[in-house]
Amino acid sequence: MTIQLPSSRSETAFEDFKLPLLRGEAIAEATRCLFCHDAPCIQACPTEIDIPQFIRKIASDNVRGSAKTIFESNILGMSCARVCPVEVLCVGACVYNQVDQPPIAIGKLQRYATDRAYEEGWEFFTAGASTGKRVALIGAGPASLAAAHELRRFGHACTIFEQRTTIGGLNTTGVAPYKMKADRALTEVEWVLSIGGIEVKTGVTVGVDISLADLDSAFDAVFVGVGLGEDSSLGIAGEQLDGVHGAVAWIEQMKLRSLDLSKIQRAVVIGGGNTALDAAREVKGLGIPWVTLLYRGTREVMKGYAHEFDAAMREGVRVEWQCNAREISGNPFAADPSRLYIVACGQFEDHRVPNLRERYLEVEADLVLVAVGQSKLTTMFTGFEGIEFEEGRLRVDAVGFTGRPRWFAGGDCTNAGKEVVNAVAEGKRAAHAIHAALQGGIHHG
Amino acid sequence: MVDLSTNTAGIWSPNPFWLASAPPANSGLQVQRAFEAGWGGAVWKTLGVAIQNVSSRFGGHTIHGVKGAGFSNIELITDRSLEVNLKEIAETKRLFPRNPIIVSLMCESEDEWRDLIKRSIDAGADGLELNFGCPHGMCERGMGSAVGQEPKLNERITSWAVRHSTVPVLVKLTPNVSDIVPHGLAAKRGGAHGVSLINTIKSIISVDIDRFVPHPRVGALSTNGGYCGAAVKPIALHMVAALAREKSFGLPISGIGGVTNWRDAVEVLLLGASTVQVCTEVMLRGYGVVDDMLDGLQEYMRAHNFESVAQIVGRAVPAFSEWGDLDLNYETVARIDATKCIGCQLCVAACHDGAHQCIHPVEGTRVPTIDEDECVGCNLCEIVCPVEGCIEMTAVDNGRVETSWNKHCQEGASIRPKKGVH
Numbered sequence: 001m002t003i004q005l006p007s008s009r010s011e012t013a014f015e016d017f018k019l020p021l022l023r024g025e026a027i028a029e030a031t032r033c034l035f036c037h038d039a040p041c042i043q044a045c046p047t048e049i050d051i052p053q054f055i056r057k058i059a060s061d062n063v064r065g066s067a068k069t070i071f072e073s074n075i076l077g078m079s080c081a082r083v084c085p086v087e088v089l090c091v092g093a094c095v096y097n098q099v100d101q102p103p104i105a106i107g108k109l110q111r112y113a114t115d116r117a118y119e120e121g122w123e124f125f126t127a128g129a130s131t132g133k134r135v136a137l138i139g140a141g142p143a144s145l146a147a148a149h150e151l152r153r154f155g156h157a158c159t160i161f162e163q164r165t166t167i168g169g170l171n172t173t174g175v176a177p178y179k180m181k182a183d184r185a186l187t188e189v190e191w192v193l194s195i196g197g198i199e200v201k202t203g204v205t206v207g208v209d210i211s212l213a214d215l216d217s218a219f220d221a222v223f224v225g226v227g228l229g230e231d232s233s234l235g236i237a238g239e240q241l242d243g244v245h246g247a248v249a250w251i252e253q254m255k256l257r258s259l260d261l262s263k264i265q266r267a268v269v270i271g272g273g274n275t276a277l278d279a280a281r282e283v284k285g286l287g288i289p290w291v292t293l294l295y296r297g298t299r300e301v302m303k304g305y306a307h308e309f310d311a312a313m314r315e316g317v318r319v320e321w322q323c324n325a326r327e328i329s330g331n332p333f334a335a336d337p338s339r340l341y342i343v344a345c346g347q348f349e350d351h352r353v354p355n356l357r358e359r360y361l362e363v364e365a366d367l368v369l370v371a372v373g374q375s376k377l378t379t380m381f382t383g384f385e386g387i388e389f390e391e392g393r394l395r396v397d398a399v400g401f402t403g404r405p406r407w408f409a410g411g412d413c414t415n416a417g418k419e420v421v422n423a424v425a426e427g428k429r430a431a432h433a434i435h436a437a438l439q440g441g442i443h444h445g
Numbered sequence: 446m447v448d449l450s451t452n453t454a455g456i457w458s459p460n461p462f463w464l465a466s467a468p469p470a471n472s473g474l475q476v477q478r479a480f481e482a483g484w485g486g487a488v489w490k491t492l493g494v495a496i497q498n499v500s501s502r503f504g505g506h507t508i509h510g511v512k513g514a515g516f517s518n519i520e521l522i523t524d525r526s527l528e529v530n531l532k533e534i535a536e537t538k539r540l541f542p543r544n545p546i547i548v549s550l551m552c553e554s555e556d557e558w559r560d561l562i563k564r565s566i567d568a569g570a571d572g573l574e575l576n577f578g579c580p581h582g583m584c585e586r587g588m589g590s591a592v593g594q595e596p597k598l599n600e601r602i603t604s605w606a607v608r609h610s611t612v613p614v615l616v617k618l619t620p621n622v623s624d625i626v627p628h629g630l631a632a633k634r635g636g637a638h639g640v641s642l643i644n645t646i647k648s649i650i651s652v653d654i655d656r657f658v659p660h661p662r663v664g665a666l667s668t669n670g671g672y673c674g675a676a677v678k679p680i681a682l683h684m685v686a687a688l689a690r691e692k693s694f695g696l697p698i699s700g701i702g703g704v705t706n707w708r709d710a711v712e713v714l715l716l717g718a719s720t721v722q723v724c725t726e727v728m729l730r731g732y733g734v735v736d737d738m739l740d741g742l743q744e745y746m747r748a749h750n751f752e753s754v755a756q757i758v759g760r761a762v763p764a765f766s767e768w769g770d771l772d773l774n775y776e777t778v779a780r781i782d783a784t785k786c787i788g789c790q791l792c793v794a795a796c797h798d799g800a801h802q803c804i805h806p807v808e809g810t811r812v813p814t815i816d817e818d819e820c821v822g823c824n825l826c827e828i829v830c831p832v833e834g835c836i837e838m839t840a841v842d843n844g845r846v847e848t849s850w851n852k853h854c855q856e857g858a859s860i861r862p863k864k865g866v867h
Binding site for chain 2: 027028031034035036037038039040059095096098099
């Protein structure tokens with residue numbers, strides 16, 4: 001299936017933050033790899049790609065074999081090569097970090113091999129002989145795509161239900177465009193679906209257009225990969241004002257549409273996680289001169305990755321630490337009364353006074369992005385026996401089984417929001433459990 | 446101040462680094478630039494019978510990303526006229542009187558040898574090198590390695606050259622023989638003043654796997670070439686040392702084969718050569734490589750308190766022995782410095798798959814453990830370890846006296862129990 005994106009999208013203003021490797025660069029880098037035994041990089045990869053092996057194949061110019069090694073473990077290897085926080089995963093585990101040599105650029109090498117596979121149209125996988133079993137997957141994000149592809153290799157028919165009109169989940173709507181743009185994510189979706197036998201029904205909301213009970217009876221197994229819900233709100237006055245947006249929703253608009261930012265001079269992003277850092281870097285990258293991150297905690301407790309924070313600092317984002325936004329209002333005194341006026345209350349430590357001291361901060365902005373988490377999609381399963389939640393997370397066992405016979409889950413809805421590579425690993429793992437269940441004999445059936 | 450000057454068979458040189466007889470010593474302008482760069486001497490590209498070369502002529506061996514780690518050629522002797530070569534030799538000698546020029550020669554009849562030798566010496570040659578080594582092309586015409594592989598022919602032609610020469614004669618030996626010693630002795634019987642070795646090794650450098658033709662490809666065909674470059678150093682070291690330790694030999698040696706830097710050169714000197722000839726590294730990187738060779742050697746000599754190159758020459762020869770003389774009771778085990786270990790576990794894979802299964806991963810840490818009771822002291826782990834000084838082979842005092850296999854067989858000396866046999 002082909003989904004058309006508008007050609008004019010705000011995200012197209014971005015260049016790749018990490019440049020692709022040329023062939024000579026890739027071979028030279030691959031040749032540096034030590035081919036560690038029981039390699040730490042593999043252990044650090046949720047999908048357990050045999051990284052030393054795929055790198056060795058790049059070194060010998062066996063790029064096809066390299067790509068096959070990657071995709072066998074991670075069918076979304078092309079996007080993961082771009083969006084994975086390799087600094088805290090495989091690259092962070094590289095033994096070269098222990099000596100005075102730079103770690104192997106594993107993400108770039110993976111991109112080299114997987115991009116080449118896309119360019120050349122190499123096909124590695126075929127669907128298994130039909131088993132006659134049918135599996136429903138709720139949500140068309142990375143978890144469901146990975147699960148569906150694996151299920152097809154086993155020969156089970158798959159139907160994905162997606163409430164949006166776009167597919168690919170956050171890979172399409174949420175990835176920072178200097179890592180990957182929406183069209184590339186859709187190219188990957190087509191690549192995954194090219195195995196055949198995966199029907200994608202978009203614009204279908206499970207629980208509204210089709211009931212859980214109907215899914216339960218119409219399919220032999222169900223995989224829940226619904227991700228997370230709407231942006232959480234701060235619960236403060238003024239959040240409904242024009243110019244105040246949830247960060248995830250705004251990023252989606254920026255990636256899929258063309259936004260008019262011509263009147264925006266100052267932006268404030270509220271939050272300290274990776275979505276906040278992404279949003280701040282994106283706003284800055286779109287040419288907004290003044291971008292401030294307003295974060296309630298300190299640098300030490302900030303959840304956003306250090307490498308992302310460092311990049312944001314290099315790009316000129318400034319931070320107000322230990323500041324809680326209290327209120328957003330229009331500023332009646334400003335020349336432009338539509339300019340927002342954020343009142344924040346901050347705390348700071350003064351070495352002369354051991355106690356924390358309060359301070360008040362007033363920030364002007366034309367755009368406020370709230371990045372303080374996303375809601376959990378728990379309500380759609382309310383009263384549905386066997387599906388339970390724990391701190392908003394859909395509860396599953398080690399293989400993704402929910403507790404309700406033939407119902408499995410994975411991705412952000414079960415892990416509360418991790419990386420694409422986690423979703424792929426969980427989707428794939430659940431697919432194996434579903435296959436075992438469909439073959440009978442496993443208690444999940 | 447250390448003295449880098451050296452003397453091989455009566456040929457004095459300001460330093461031990463000579464260009465080997467090869468493309469870098471093909472013309473006057475090249476050799477003059479080499480001398481300006483610091484090369485001590487040059488063995489002029491072989492003069493002799495008329496030839497015609499082919500395209501292409503060279504092949505490179507890429508090893509783990511290193512291009513030219515091995516190298517091969519099918520180029521023949523000089524394709525320039527004798528007159529031009531002699532004129533340029535004379536010109537170069539006039540400009541660089543302190544730098545020896547050794548003229549490499551290859552021809553057939555005694556009359557040809559006499560004529561070539563006379564004209565070379567008249568042009569100013571400080572020495573001659575008889576090319577009995579070239580393993581491609583010329584040997585098909587009965588020259589080069591065809592001579593070097595036949596001790597009687599070697600001896601006879603050497604004796605011609607010595608008879609007609611007034612300057613020292615070196616015989617350049619081919620490594621394409623099972624034992625180099627009889628060939629060195631043949632040159633000695635012929636009256637040679639010294640030998641140079643090794644020439645290149647008969648080889649096929651690689652194959653074009655899409656066209657199904659070996660390299661270097663000349664249209665639809667190829668032929669065997671002469672292998673050289675960094676990868677051949679171990680073969681050169683062995684052959685140089687084999688002659689150096691032969692008591693009945695005793696001639697000076699100009700060492701050749703795989704020298705890329707001062708370290709390689711020191712090794713060749715330690716095993717008995719008094720000059721070192723270099724070709725491939727110059728072909729790959731230019732004359733400037735000699736700079737590192739010169740000051741690297743000087744630093745090495747300072748560090749060891751050597752005042753002259755002669756003090757280095759042959760210093761490791763007495764330690765080059767027979768296997769049967771090695772001490773079977775000398776025992777080492779590998780030890781890992783946990784503070785240096787980066788946890789790559791290359792040693793685990795190497796020991797398990799390639800050695801004696803005594804290095805094991807340990808739960809909860811990336812630093813492996815070595816079962817010293819099983820460690821045979823083979824060195825494989827030390828070789829694969831990417832961190833300098835992380836794995837060291839440590840001598841273990843097992844309380845036994847030194848005993849070799851020969852002593853064990855002859856005198857029934859007691860040897861330590863075997864390890865790693867499981």
